[in-house]
Amino acid sequence: MSGSKLYRWLAGACLALALLAAGWFFVLQPRIEAKLAGQLGYGDYTLQTTSGGTFTRESLRGGPTAVFFGFTHCPEVCPTTLGDISQWQEALAAEGRDPLDVYFVTVDPERDTLDLMDDYTSWAPGVQGVSGPRGEIDKAITAFRVFATRRPLEDGGYTMDHSAFVLLFDRDGRFTQPISYQEDTDRALAKLRALTGS
Structure with a gap:
């Protein structure tokens, strides 16, 4: 193959790769991510809340709703996040907006009973603790595509x-x-303002 033919072939191959990459990043990947995001929270999990109700896929309707996964023995992330949520709720209330329905789902149901979850979350406005059997927690972890592992x-x-x-x-x-x-x-x-209606 002559040098000019090789150059044209390489240029054509590079162009084809560039078009494939553009198709992935600008068309296919956003569609896949949108589809996955649209299914977030879907699943057949049934858990109990500290308010005496159940937490299922249907709990996300009627919101606006926020879901956070954590555990009561968490040294920093979970209490800090609950503090942030409390500030957000206060700011929304001061602006006359609807509060968030917040579900704090444990990733450590072996230790986090509903009573313990209630003690841990009750000070934060609008937050309900969620716990249940390990199998149901694992279903929820999968449904929401979150990461949780014991260390x-x-x-x-x-x-x-x-x-x-x-x-x-x-x-x-x-x-x-x-x-x-x-x-x-x-x-x-x-x-949150966009979620609650600006």
Whole structure:
């Protein structure tokens, strides 16, 4: 193959790869992500809440709703997030907006009874603790596509590594966007205002 033919072949191959990459990043990937996001929270899990109700897929409807996965023995992420949620609720109330229905789902049901969850969450406005059998918790973890795993400690105990974002759902139970751990307050409130109707 001559040098000019090889050059044209390489140029054509590079163009084809560029078109494939553009198709993936600008067409296929957004569609796949939108489809997956639209299914977030779907599943056949049935858990109990500290208010005496049940937490299922249907609990996300009628919101706006926020869902956070954590555990009561969490040293930093969970209490900090509950504090943030409390501030968000106060800010929404001061603006005359509807409060969020917030579900704090344990990833450690072996230790987190409903009574313990109630003690842990009751100070934060609008937050209900959620617990239940390990099998149902695992179904919820899968349905919401969060990460949670047990990590042994040197003293023989254990802690839980888990996702640290708050998932937001609209009134129809559709996932809209996450709020990251310790996200800037103004940015978080902007997301909540959009969710509750600006």
